[in-house]
Amino acid sequence: MKVIDVSPGELRGYISSFVIVDEKVAVVDPGPESAYDKLRSGLEALGVKPDLIVVTHVHLDHAGSAAHLLKDFPSAIVFSHPRGVPHIVDPSKLYDASFKVAPILPRTYGKPLAASPERVFPAEDGKVLELGSSRVRVIYTPGHASHHMSLLLEPDGIIFTGDSAGVIFTVKGHEVMLPTTPPPFKPMMYVESIDKMASLKPRSIAPTHFGIHGDAMAWLERAKSQVTLWLKLIKGSSDHSYGVLEDLLAKNDDHVRSLLSDGEEFMIKGFLENTIDGLVDAVKRGEPLPA
Incomplete structure (x- = not known):
């Protein structure tokens, strides 16, 4: 499992995108639209193409690059909480609303592209995504x-x-x-x-902000x-x-x-x-x- 730093601009160590490489390749939280070039470069350095994109939630710093990945990798699909699916397909309402919360955030993270609805799927609580020898289990939180x-x-x-x-x-x-x-x-x-x-007694924790930590x-x-x-x-x-x-x-x-x-x-x-x-x-x- 690899970590790509997708912090926007000159920031470092702020936003992680996690890449799980198995028979299938999964990207967890592709990060903000404004840092998509960093994600794409990281994937190229790993020599992998994503099959699955899984977003923990649709806030701009976590899912902003999802539609970019769909555009560049035609066989990839996205999984999200059912309530998040409409905002990946049409992120305009979420983007506009974010200016009311903290204007610095949308200006920093960028405006996401819209995703094709036929490539964005809801993930139910407990759903298991099989990758090969490993699997990803969805937990509503x-x-x-x-x-x-x-x-x-x-x-x-x-x-x-x-x-x-x-x-x-x-x-x-x-x-x-x-x-x-x-x-x-x-x-x-x-x-x-x-x-x-x-x-669930996990051994390591991987917050999108930032990295992987033991204990x-x-x-x-x-x-x-x-x-x-x-x-x-x-x-x-x-x-x-x-x-x-x-x-x-x-x-x-x-x-x-x-x-x-x-x-x-x-x-x-x-x-x-x-x-x-x-x-x-x-x-x-x-x-x-x-x-």
């Missing part, structure tokens, strides 16, 4: 998005979490985990999805405890302004301190702010919170 699904590579025990269990960035040589909680965030679904993945069970536990702490802190704060909450989280979470002191601006502006917005929105809407 809502919370980050209602149409999110994670993928278990068997027999390797690698769980592709997309955005269902946070991100793991490397900042100045240190691994930094943060939740992935854009509005409209569903806290209980998010932690239940983490529990669902943990029940998956420890990372999943960290993801659950971290989002629970952040929600508790935000609910207990009388001031929900971004600067106040950023300081509050930094005082209570060394991963936030590391990101703020050494992380790239895009990781902070394009990611951390959106994450905090989703948590504040969930608290204000009175969403049930994990204990």
Whole structure:
């Protein structure tokens, strides 16, 4: 299994695309439209042509290059959560809506091409995609998005979490985990999805942001405890302004301190702010919170 860095522009170590090479070749999360040249070059370097494209969800940084792959590889097909299929076929509504959430994101990730509907298929919960000696099992994991699904590579025990269990960035040589909680965030679904993945006892975790990491069970536990702490802190704060909450989280979470002191601006502006917005929105809407 190979990792291609499809981070846009000059960014590095931000967005992974995973390539599973067996009798069939599968690409998990092809990445943003703006970085398609990096994906194509990576596939050429590996000497492979994709048969299957599987997207964990249809957000621009994960599925933006899917239709590009279909255009360049006529035998390839895409699998997505059923709710995501219409947005791969016609991404215009999703692209336009993303400007309302965080304008920096669509400007950075680019506008996806439309895909041919006859080449985009829904993947049901539990569906198994046979690749040869290996297979990919679909696991519905809502919370980050209602149409999110994670993928278990068997027999390797690698769980592709997309955005269902946070991100793991490397900042100045240190691994930094943060939740992935854009509005409209569903806290209980998010932690239940983490529990669902943990029940499968994966050995390695592969978040699209970024790379492959051992000790998956420890990372999943960290993801659950971290989002629970952040929600508790935000609910207990009388001031929900971004600067106040950023300081509050930094005082209570060394991963936030590391990101703020050494992380790239895009990781902070394009990611951390959106994450905090989703948590504040969930608290204000009175969403049930994990204990």
